[in-house]
Amino acid sequence: MRAIVRAYHLVKEGTSIMPDNAAPGAPQGTVYTGDVIHGKKVISALNVNDLAPGQKHLFYFQGVGMPTGQHWYVSVVVAKGARPGKRVVLTSGVHGDEMSSVHTVQTVMNQLNPAEMSGTVTAVTDVARPAMESMQRRWPNSGRGPDLIDMNREWPGNENGVTAASRHAWILFNRLLRPNADAAIDFHTGTTGFNVTAFNLGEMNVPEIKSMLELYPVGQIFDNHAYPGVLHNAFVDVGIPAFTPEIGAARVLNLQMIQLFVEGTMNVLKHHGIVAGPMGRTGKDVRVFVGDSAFPILATQGGLVEHLVRLNDKVEAGQKVAIQRNNFGEVVAEYTSSVAGEVTGQRSDAMSEPGNPLTFILFNKATPDVRETYPE
Numbered sequence: 001m002r003a004i005v006r007a008y009h010l011v012k013e014g015t016s017i018m019p020d021n022a023a024p025g026a027p028q029g030t031v032y033t034g035d036v037i038h039g040k041k042v043i044s045a046l047n048v049n050d051l052a053p054g055q056k057h058l059f060y061f062q063g064v065g066m067p068t069g070q071h072w073y074v075s076v077v078v079a080k081g082a083r084p085g086k087r088v089v090l091t092s093g094v095h096g097d098e099m100s101s102v103h104t105v106q107t108v109m110n111q112l113n114p115a116e117m118s119g120t121v122t123a124v125t126d127v128a129r130p131a132m133e134s135m136q137r138r139w140p141n142s143g144r145g146p147d148l149i150d151m152n153r154e155w156p157g158n159e160n161g162v163t164a165a166s167r168h169a170w171i172l173f174n175r176l177l178r179p180n181a182d183a184a185i186d187f188h189t190g191t192t193g194f195n196v197t198a199f200n201l202g203e204m205n206v207p208e209i210k211s212m213l214e215l216y217p218v219g220q221i222f223d224n225h226a227y228p229g230v231l232h233n234a235f236v237d238v239g240i241p242a243f244t245p246e247i248g249a250a251r252v253l254n255l256q257m258i259q260l261f262v263e264g265t266m267n268v269l270k271h272h273g274i275v276a277g278p279m280g281r282t283g284k285d286v287r288v289f290v291g292d293s294a295f296p297i298l299a300t301q302g303g304l305v306e307h308l309v310r311l312n313d314k315v316e317a318g319q320k321v322a323i324q325r326n327n328f329g330e331v332v333a334e335y336t337s338s339v340a341g342e343v344t345g346q347r348s349d350a351m352s353e354p355g356n357p358l359t360f361i362l363f364n365k366a367t368p369d370v371r372e373t374y375p376e
């Protein structure tokens, strides 16, 4: 109800909630606002086709407006090849606490030499900028009090959405990301308090996506459509093959794991003909477990959690994976897996209340669900 009232006021007062120079539909060319921040030109629309070839271009892109009247800006690096070719978009920071995803994209971009490239790679490292400022998962929305918005449930966004995260998603998707993507990769990690393995999330039944997923030397593939509203699905829904790498724990840089995803992403750029040279290690060089479902094991009690298995361990149906103790040290719960598979995620915070996911087991369902949602 409050949302309706708010929307009414916006219409009534003729207040634009878009940047001044925003136009409906896809932009025809790169739009420079005339502003410069820290030496970087500010743009409000990007078309990589009109940038000078054979060099890197660094911009701030003007995102959604803030309550104070200024804007959130995101950092954009474009490696524009000397010769034309495919265009790949790399994103990170849709969740603000997932630092290994940011470093993976930065490392790939730093390895690229546009003078030797055929095609263009565009990187946006800090999509949910206000979430990154406090290194937290969700966007702190001020519109209706202290809401925290999971931006990876908002794509492709809504131009007139009631939350800033929704409007920011619309601006970025329509004026920055989609117009410059023939393929896209949205990098993530586990979340604060919950670690995951190195894995890729994407749909193996889409040939263009499968061929990219198999180019990563990482041990697990989660072959699942995942939530509606995640960024990679917004790309897929408009015909752009996309997927989501998950790079271990939140909040930290796991340099060893990052290197695997850098190698896989360079393979993807070679696969699309943007970068020349021999393939690095791929899924063929490691043991890859492919599962189409994740079995959640939820805490039923409060208390300290003690894991009995480790990430990437194989588990059998009926195997005990964790126990929980109360403050007297008594065991108050024992947790077993109902399925056979591999451990793909584990709670890393030692204390848990009832309802929290403790363990996710990657496995194959006899009849996988088309649309699954998982407890968070």
Ligand SMILES: [Zn+2]
Pocket (backbone or CB within 6 Å): 094, 095, 098, 152, 188, 189, 190
């Ligand atoms: Zn994430």
